[in-house]
Amino acid sequence: MKKSTIFATIAFAFVLLLSTNVNAQKFAGLDKSPLDIAYYKTDRYAPPMVKVIYSRPQLNGRSMSTLAPEGKVWRTGANEATEIQFFQDMTFGGKPVKAGTYSLFTIPGKTEWTIILNTVLDVWGAYGYKEDKDVLRVKAPVSSGEAVEAFSIAFDNGNMYLAWDTTRVAVSVK
Incomplete structure (x- = not known):
């Protein structure tokens, strides 16, 4: 050659x-609602007690009520339904929950949200939600704060916080 x-x-x-x-x-x-993880730990070096895996939708000029309508089951984020893993038996919103992994759905409301732990995993959106698979439901009051563009979940002082736009929801985790 x-x-x-x-x-x-x-x-x-x-x-x-x-x-x-x-x-x-x-x-x-690229995904417009990037995946994120929130951990609940007693300190930076402690093993986690709870882990939440969720996607973070952005408002991008849209209203939160359009993306997470009041009175309807919401996946608590974007894309696949949010998943929450408890590494040990705990209380969630004052109710006992066994160690394990659950989907985390919510029903937004003006003054309170219903927070739902459900056994159906690996589903896109709330389309695979089945009420008969609920493990527990708790009510959490709504408060307000500074506007947050991307839906966010964080843990602090024994609470799991959900924040989007000016809406804040806190659920006790012990």
Whole structure:
């Protein structure tokens, strides 16, 4: 084989490799509601007691009530239903819950939200929600705070906080 043919083949392969790699770096179709994890620990070095895996929808000029309508079961985030794992038996909203993994659904309301732990896992949205699979339901009062663009879940002082727009909901976790 001639040197020029070998050189042309190598050059073509190199250009093809670079053009494929450049396209890969564009990250087309990235999720608009990125996945996040919130842990409940007694301190930074302690093992977790609770872990929540959820996607964080953004308001992007939309109203929260359009994305999480009052009176309707919501996946508590975006994409797949939010999952909450208890590493030990605990109380959630004052009710006992066994160690395990549950889906976390909510029913938003003006003055209180219903927080639901359910045994159906790995479902997209609330479409796979089945009320007969609820493990528990608790009511949590609504308060308000500074506007938050991306739906967020955090733990602090024995509470799990849900925050979006100016809405805040706290559920005790002990």
